[in-house]
Amino acid sequence: MDTVRVLAPSGMLGAGWDHATVERGIALGADVISVDGGSTDSGPYYLGAATAKTTAKAVARDLRSLFMAAAGAGIPVVVGSCGTSGTDTGVDWVAGIAAEVLAEEGLDLKVARIYSEQDAAGLKEYLDRVHPLPPLGNLDAETLESCTHIVGAMGHEPIVEALRAGARVVLAGRATDTAVAAAYPLMMGMPAGPTWHAAKIIECGGQCTSNPRAGGVLATIDTGGFTIEPLDPASACTPISVAAHMLYETANPHRMREPDGTLDVRDAEYTAVDDRIVRVTGSKFHHAEQHTIKLEGARVTGYETMSFTAIRDPLVLAEIDTWAELMRTLITQRVGQTLGLADGEYAFDLRLYGHNAVLGELEPETGPPREVGVMLLVNAPDQATATAVAKVANPLMLHLPTPSMDYLPSFAFASSPAEVERGAAYEFVLNHVVDCAPLELFRTEFGVEGKTRA
Structure with a gap:
C-alpha cells in the first residue's frame, strides 16, 4: 500500500x-x-x-x-x-x-x-529485568504482591x-x-x-x-x-x-x-x-x-469517607487560612479524645475549593474569596473508622468560628447525611519497565x- x-x-x-x-x-x-x-x-x-x-x-x-x-x-x-x-x-x-x-x-x-494483565507470581521471575522509571526505585516482590491488579502496556x-x-x-x-x-x-x-x-x-x-x-x-x-x-x-x-x-x-x-x-x-x-x-x-x-513493556499496578491504601460543606460568611472567608488551620488542629485533637486514634492510624485532607485547592501555594490570585467549598477527605484502614473520623469533624464542618468571632456561624453541607463513604482508595505503585x-x-x-x- x-x-x-x-x-x-x-x-x-x-x-x-x-x-x-x-x-x-x-x-x-x-x-x-x-x-x-x-x-x-x-x-x-x-x-x-x-x-x-x-x-x-x-x-x-x-x-x-x-x-x-x-x-x-x-x-x-x-x-x-x-x-x-x-x-x-x-x-x-x-x-x-x-x-x-x-x-x-x-x-x-x-x-x-x-x-x-500480569500476576505477581509470574512477574517475580522478571525482577532482574525490571527497571524503575522516575521517581520510583527498584521493584521488590512485596510491592508486586500488594497490587490488586497489574497490567503491561x-x-x-x-x-x-x-x-x-x-x-x-x-x-x-x-x-x-x-x-x-x-x-x-x-x-x-x-x-x-x-x-x-x-x-x-x-x-x-x-x-x-x-x-x-x-x-x-x-x-x-x-x-x-x-x-x-x-x-x-x-x-x-x-x-x-x-x-x-x-x-x-x-x-x-x-x-x-x-x-x-x-x-x-x-x-x-x-x-x-x-x-x-x-x-x-x-x-x-x-x-x-x-x-521494554511498562508495568502499571495499583493497591489499596485504605478506605475513604468524604464530607463537603460550603462557606459564604464574609468574616470566615476573610480569615480562611486561619480558619482552615484551626479546623485541622481541632479535628486532630477531637479524634484523639473521642476515638483514641493517633497520627498514623488515619489521615485526612482539607481542601478549600475556591481558595487554592487546585494550585495551592502556586495560586497567583490574592485577597479573600467570595465563597469556598470545604472538602474533608478521610482515609483509614477500614470504612467504619474513616466514617467515624468524619462524623467527629461534622460539628466543626457546620459551625466552626474563627478565633476572632464570638458567635457560631452556619455553613451548608452539600448532602444529607454529610458523610459520603467512597469505599477503597487506591494508589499507583508501579512505574517500571521490564525487558x-x-x-x-x-x-x-x-x-x-x-x-x-x-
Whole structure:
C-alpha cells in the first residue's frame, strides 16, 4: 500500500461522537478504525478495582457505530485499553458488550481479545529485568504482591499478530495510546517515524483540531510523512493545533518512548495544505536495542469517607487560612479524645475549593474569596473508622468560628447525611519497565466469550 488511512473517531470509547463523522471518514477511504478504551488519566481506582469509567450503554452505542461502519467498508476496528485500565475483566466486559451488538446487528466479525494483565507470581521471575522509571526505585516482590491488579502496556506487535490472524475486531488490554493507531499502518509497511507521530497526534481524536467537541480525525500516512484532516467539515487542523499535541502527556515534546523505540520529532515540519488539513514531514523513529513493556499496578491504601460543606460568611472567608488551620488542629485533637486514634492510624485532607485547592501555594490570585467549598477527605484502614473520623469533624464542618468571632456561624453541607463513604482508595505503585520480547507478556484468544467476563 502506498498510503494507509487511520480513522480516530474520539479519544475514548464510550465518550460518544456523531456517527456522521465516522461515515465521512469511511467515505474518505479509511483503512482501519482505532480508538482508545481508557488510560490512567482518571487515577488508580479503575485499575485497582478493575472497573470501567464508562457506562455499558455508551460503550455499546459507540461499538455499534464502529462495527456498522467497518463492516460496510470491510476494514478492521482496533480498541485498546479496554474497560479503562486494560485488565482482563475490562477486556471481557467490552467483549461481552461487543457480542450483544454484533448479534443485534447480525454481523459476523472475527473478534480477537488480547490480555495484558500480569500476576505477581509470574512477574517475580522478571525482577532482574525490571527497571524503575522516575521517581520510583527498584521493584521488590512485596510491592508486586500488594497490587490488586497489574497490567503491561503493550506496543503494536500483539495487535499486528491478531490482525494477521484475521481479526476484524481487536479488543486489547492495556496498550500505549499510540500503539492502537500505529499497529495497522506498521503491518502494512508504513515507515515507523510518520506512523508513530501520526498515531500520537490522533490518539485523542479531535483534540488536535479547532473544535475538539465536533468529532475525530483521519490520518493519511505515506512513505514521506502524513496528513491530518478533521472529520467534521466545520472543524480545522492548523500547524499549531497539530504540533501542540506533542506537548500533551509527554515529558519531552520532541521525543516519546514506545516499547519498540523512541519517536523523534525534532526535525518535524508542519505545513498547512489548505485551511483544514495539515501535512507533517521529518518524523523519525529510533528502534531500541531492547524491547521494554511498562508495568502499571495499583493497591489499596485504605478506605475513604468524604464530607463537603460550603462557606459564604464574609468574616470566615476573610480569615480562611486561619480558619482552615484551626479546623485541622481541632479535628486532630477531637479524634484523639473521642476515638483514641493517633497520627498514623488515619489521615485526612482539607481542601478549600475556591481558595487554592487546585494550585495551592502556586495560586497567583490574592485577597479573600467570595465563597469556598470545604472538602474533608478521610482515609483509614477500614470504612467504619474513616466514617467515624468524619462524623467527629461534622460539628466543626457546620459551625466552626474563627478565633476572632464570638458567635457560631452556619455553613451548608452539600448532602444529607454529610458523610459520603467512597469505599477503597487506591494508589499507583508501579512505574517500571521490564525487558522482554514484544509478545512475551500477552495472551491472545479469539471469539467474544472471555474467561473473566464481568
